[in-house]
Amino acid sequence: MSFEGFYLLPHPPIVIPEIGKGEEKKIQATSSGFDQIAKEIAEKSPDTIITVTPHGTMFQDAVAICGEHELNGSFENFSVPDVSMKVHINTALASSIYEFAQQENIPSIMATDGFLNKYNSYEFLDHGVMVPLYFINKYYKAYKLVHITYAPIGDLDLYRFGMCIRKAVEESDEKIVMIASGDLSHRLKEHGPYGYNPYGEKFDKEFLDCLKNGHVEGVFSIDRDTLINAGECGRRSVVMMLGALDKKKFNGELLSYEGTFGVGYGVMKFNVISENTSMLDKLETARKTAYERKKEGTDPYARLARESLTHYLVSGEELEEFPNYVPDEMKSIKRGVFVSLKKHGELRGCIGTIFPVTDSVAEEIMRNAVEAGMNDPRFYEVEEDELIDIDFSVDVLTEPEPADKEELDPREYGVIVRSGRKTGLLLPDLEEVDTVEKQLDIALQKAGIGSAEEYKIEKFKVLRHKES
Incomplete structure (x- = not known):
């Protein structure tokens, strides 16, 4: 059969009333959007829900497809262990997706507890999936799940993986809906989880505008500085879903967008308008063109x-x-x-x-x-x-000079720590290194200098050169 629906849903645990304890009312539009989508999914009564999440057991070099027969999860990490759920996995569809991915040489694994044991990990139902399912379960529970955790591999491979999902769905005899789970920028406000960065607002606007207009190439062409500085976790989920939408002309209907807590929460449903040609060749050509420009x-x-x-x-x-x-x-x-x-x-x-x-x-x-x-x-x-x-990128260092801790600024200065023959260096303006204490801690760890040892500090600046 084929897909019955495609959705972008955020996953803020605070939207769950048992967790929010009243704070969820500050993102009422998000909550209402969840309810609207959940009711729509219940009306479609799918046999299986395919979810793509950033918060399952993630590998750096391979997409992880759950191969267990069922998954359990709770909101214990958010101090509400009594809110829990168990879902059955559609292992036949999961295996079919995996087989198509292998045929296309897309790095992927079937993640089972037996396989993950060697990494001291296991399969679980993460909050990236549980938050959307919490609302869906209020209206509909007669579904199985396919649980996919994306990997930070190339966008084209993620898109092609989405195409493999579509092939597997078309060969099945079930009704399917797909959910791309992901929050947008985490850097919308100073009091947010990662502080404020102007690229956060820029990313959210560009990304949502592209989706509303069905502009797949636009999603792929968002500039690197914006992607790096936005601090988002939903784009790769969506890229995979766009692959599942390949050969379809569509638009995105934004039901709500809120950034109350410094994180962008977008609730969107996708409307398929007509058949279309595959975007894969255009995306590959754009990638090669960008590479030639970089060279x-x-x-x-x-x-x-x-x-x-x-x-x-x-x-x-x-x-x-x-x-x-x-x-x-x-x-x-x-x-x-x-x-x-x-x-x-x-x-x-x-x-x-x-x-x-x-x-x-x-x-x-x-x-x-x-x-x-x-x-x-x-x-x-x-x-x-x-x-x-x-x-x-190339960083050219100025001459290091002695410094006191009070003179440091991790955005402006790199730091060198020395104790005897042990030396550690950290460049300035690194992502998530936003305090002097964090900068020194990392430099000391790199040098192997203990916290109780005496050490000298030097500071330097860099002239950073990047590819355009």
């Missing part, structure tokens, strides 16, 4: 870092001559340099030098780019086919 980027620092690692991966040899776009200042100045690689917004490698070990910034970049890709002990070696998904 020819205007910032010579980041461009040299990319070209240095690319040359090594292609030829097996280090770049020996400066490309003609490298300016004289990069050839004549000596500085410490850090080269960072991020894949899908997640760190993929970072190697640097506090003090220069070569004769110029350009040589330092060429050396450290290869080191970051091949010899960062935290990661396996970068492969050539990953380069299209990797963003390069």
